[in-house]
Amino acid sequence: MEEVSAKVLLFATLREKYGVKELYVKCDGTVRNLIENAASTIGESFFNDVYDDSVEKVRDNLIFLINGRNIRDIKGKVKIKESDEIAIFPPVAGG
Amino acid sequence: MNGGKMFGGFVGKILKVDLTTKTINTEPINEKIAKNYLGGKGYATYLLYQYLKEYESEGITPKDINALDPENVLIFATGPGTGILGFPSSGRYHVMALKSPLTGSIGSANSGGEWGPFLKFSGFDAIVIQGASDTPVYLEVVNGNAEIRDAKDLWGKNTFDTTRILKKKVEGKNTSVTCIGPAGENMVYMACIVNDEHRAAGRTGLGAVMGSKKLKAIVVSGTGKVPVAEPERFEELSKRFLDAMKKNPVTGEGLPTYGTAVLVNIINKSGVFPYRNWQTGVNPDAESISGETLAEKYLVKRRACWGCTIGCGRVTSVKSGPFQILYSEGPEYETVWALGSSTAVKDLDAIVKANHYCDELGMDPISLGSTIAAAMELNEKGYVPAEELQGLDLKFGNAAALVEAVWRTAYKTGFGKYLALGSRKLCELYGHPELSMSVKGLEMPAYEPRGVKGMGLNYATANRGGCHVTGYTIAPEIAGIPEKIDPLTTEGKAKWVKIFQDFTCVVNSTVNCLFDTFALSAKDYTEILSAVTGWNFSEEEILKIGERIYNLERVILNKFGFNGKDDTLPSRLLKEPMPEGPAKGHVVELEKMKEEYYKLRGWVNGTPTPEKLKELGIRL
Numbered sequence: 038m039e040e041v042s043a044k045v046l047l048f049a050t051l052r053e054k055y056g057v058k059e060l061y062v063k064c065d066g067t068v069r070n071l072i073e074n075a076a077s078t079i080g081e082s083f084f085n086d087v088y089d090d091s092v093e094k095v096r097d098n099l100i101f102l103i104n105g106r107n108i109r110d111i112k113g114k115v116k117i118k119e120s121d122e123i124a125i126f127p128p129v130a131g132g
Numbered sequence: 133m134n135g136g137k138m139f140g141g142f143v144g145k146i147l148k149v150d151l152t153t154k155t156i157n158t159e160p161i162n163e164k165i166a167k168n169y170l171g172g173k174g175y176a177t178y179l180l181y182q183y184l185k186e187y188e189s190e191g192i193t194p195k196d197i198n199a200l201d202p203e204n205v206l207i208f209a210t211g212p213g214t215g216i217l218g219f220p221s222s223g224r225y226h227v228m229a230l231k232s233p234l235t236g237s238i239g240s241a242n243s244g245g246e247w248g249p250f251l252k253f254s255g256f257d258a259i260v261i262q263g264a265s266d267t268p269v270y271l272e273v274v275n276g277n278a279e280i281r282d283a284k285d286l287w288g289k290n291t292f293d294t295t296r297i298l299k300k301k302v303e304g305k306n307t308s309v310t311c312i313g314p315a316g317e318n319m320v321y322m323a324c325i326v327n328d329e330h331r332a333a334g335r336t337g338l339g340a341v342m343g344s345k346k347l348k349a350i351v352v353s354g355t356g357k358v359p360v361a362e363p364e365r366f367e368e369l370s371k372r373f374l375d376a377m378k379k380n381p382v383t384g385e386g387l388p389t390y391g392t393a394v395l396v397n398i399i400n401k402s403g404v405f406p407y408r409n410w411q412t413g414v415n416p417d418a419e420s421i422s423g424e425t426l427a428e429k430y431l432v433k434r435r436a437c438w439g440c441t442i443g444c445g446r447v448t449s450v451k452s453g454p455f456q457i458l459y460s461e462g463p464e465y466e467t468v469w470a471l472g473s474s475t476a477v478k479d480l481d482a483i484v485k486a487n488h489y490c491d492e493l494g495m496d497p498i499s500l501g502s503t504i505a506a507a508m509e510l511n512e513k514g515y516v517p518a519e520e521l522q523g524l525d526l527k528f529g530n531a532a533a534l535v536e537a538v539w540r541t542a543y544k545t546g547f548g549k550y551l552a553l554g555s556r557k558l559c560e561l562y563g564h565p566e567l568s569m570s571v572k573g574l575e576m577p578a579y580e581p582r583g584v585k586g587m588g589l590n591y592a593t594a595n596r597g598g599c600h601v602t603g604y605t606i607a608p609e610i611a612g613i614p615e616k617i618d619p620l621t622t623e624g625k626a627k628w629v630k631i632f633q634d635f636t637c638v639v640n641s642t643v644n645c646l647f648d649t650f651a652l653s654a655k656d657y658t659e660i661l662s663a664v665t666g667w668n669f670s671e672e673e674i675l676k677i678g679e680r681i682y683n684l685e686r687v688i689l690n691k692f693g694f695n696g697k698d699d700t701l702p703s704r705l706l707k708e709p710m711p712e713g714p715a716k717g718h719v720v721e722l723e724k725m726k727e728e729y730y731k732l733r734g735w736v737n738g739t740p741t742p743e744k745l746k747e748l749g750i751r752l
């Protein structure tokens with residue numbers, strides 16, 4: 038699979054926990070690999086915080102945006118493309 | 133005991149004050165009304181409708197009622213949940229008026245702090261204000277006694293000084309003040325009512341209504357208790373619900389840690405954070421005004437409303453510079469957006485300061501910020517003659533002009549007298565009503581419906597006008613609570629909007645905090661309201677109560693001449709495709725959603741049918 042590079046942005050408690058605002062991550066285009074590779078840079082627990090391997094998807098209670106679209110709203114197989122922006126938020130709401 | 137029978141949740145009395153005749157009466161809480169409408173917003177809406185009917189029987193038509201005339205009726209109301217320790221986030225109260233100066237229809241707003249519970253401890257569930265005084269007065273309510281007192285010395289004072297002076301004067305346990313500042317006195321259309329210094333019944337200009345009645349403040353104090361019909365059942369439920377809220381990531385972690393401003397980045401990254409008077413939904417400087425930045429640089433500590441375990445309130449400070457302020461509270465998400473993103477001001481110091489002045493002078497920052505943003509667009513497009521601005525350089529991004537505009541508006545000086553009219557009238561005045569980002573005259577808050585369609589339908593159909601909390605579909609559309617729905621589609625949105633609008637009526641009539649609903653369901657409300665009141669509601673009945681309240685409120689709207697044509701959005705959102713971001717190319721397909729919504733509601737042209745009213749037991 039072709040390697041792509043994406044920008045990953047962390048917010049709120051995730052930003053605080055990993056001390057990182059943004060990072061560039063190389064991956065094979067799958068979300069799992071992207072998160073795995075990000076975890077190897079910022080901390081192993083990141084993988085578990087974001088991805089539920091038992092059901093093979095991003096944890097439902099997170100807000101995981103790919104170019105502003107929530108991963109849960111994207112129909113079909115999700116593929117990370119070159120220069121995509123991934124924004125990850127812990128479960129928050131308010132207003 | 134209430135009217136001879138035991139029912140919990142209410143202290144049993146309504147205080148009725150006529151400021152024209154200076155008379156004070158009390159009236160018992162009517163069990164039947166409370167069973168059908170709960171308290172807070174529901175009971176108040178019922179009472180307002182009775183006033184409207186009474187006026188009509190006297191030959192005064194709804195059109196004859198002016199928001200700032202003595203005929204307007206103002207109601208402060210708590211509900212069966214308010215002031216009960218252990219009832220989730222029950223430190224709130226609701227304020228309503230027959231007519232809002234901003235919208236020309238029913239006025240409605242909600243506030244936290246301590247005032248709501250303390251009103252109940254003072255011996256009353258609600259206060260109804262009629263008429264108007266010739267001279268400034270305040271109302272003092274202490275342990276079941278109420279007196280109208282002279283407020284000449286308080287007139288002209290800001291909300292902080294008014295609160296401190298009255299608290300000192302009245303002393304005693306559980307003393308709290310709700311009041312207006314100079315903006316309310318000057319009848320600025322977006323004036324609000326401020327309690328406990330930094331909590332406000334913000335929307336629809338109810339501070340101006342108070343000002344028109346020359347009512348500066350209401351101080352309440354007391355040591356009473358709110359009865360609970362089934363204490364053991366209540367205790368068990370309370371424990372379970374508070375525990376659920378603590379474990380819930382939103383109510384247990386997100387809101388306590390970051391406050392509401394945590395939404396700034398999420399909403400902006402979703403492409404629905406209105407920027408430059410809604411010209412787009414993406415703000416390139418959102419990070420600098422985000423909840424994360426607020427927490428890092430401005431937060432001093434949290435502050436919760438009475439009895440709240442969430443504690444989303446922020447105590448903040450700007451340590452130095454031209455906008456220094458050593459103690460303030462907020463800003464909330466909506467405020468950051470209105471004073472910041474809508475105006476393109478990226479200096480958070482200035483936003484914190486402008487928000488502080490809004491509290492001090494008594495103005496709704498949502499309507500004010502939006503009005504200033506509309507003025508900025510009018511000005512940049514060359515529609516405002518320079519001499520009318522009198523040196524106020526209203527350009528997008530001008531932080532100093534923003535802060536100055538807050539003052540000028542409160543005192544109606546220079547261009548401030550036009551800003552004080554709200555964005556709709558301001559934009560009409562300068563020949564460009566399309567630049568007012570309002571619905572029914574009320575400025576819309578911080579979510580761009582071109583990219584979050586359910587919110588578009590909610591804004592259009594919300595009874596009080598452009599309001600997010602009437603039906604907060606951001607929960608499912610953005611946060612995925614209770615389930616995730618796609619913000620860019622229209623399918624199924626009508627159903628969600630209706631459910632949220634009805635359920636919110638229940639919350640505002642309970643009266644507790646809407647944020648609880650991130651963790652608690654309609655079933656939970658049914659159980660705890662049953663335990664408190666002793667009336668065994670079914671979940672269906674509870675949702676019916678919400679629907680009844682929403683429909684009765686709509687009946688009042690209809691009487692003021694509002695119908696389907698008013699259930700609409702600014703043309704920018706209906707016709708101009710979103711220029712960028714994830715919602716690029718989208719507009720709000722309103723008519724499609726509205727048709728489905730009316731069908732679900734049993735409305736024709738924005739008006740409840742006789743069959744629907746009969747089904748809900750509403751007698752006209």
Ligand code: SF4
Nearest residue numbers: 244437440442444645
């Ligand atoms: S969640 Fe926030 S606004 Fe709601 S009652 Fe608690 S502190 Fe007040």
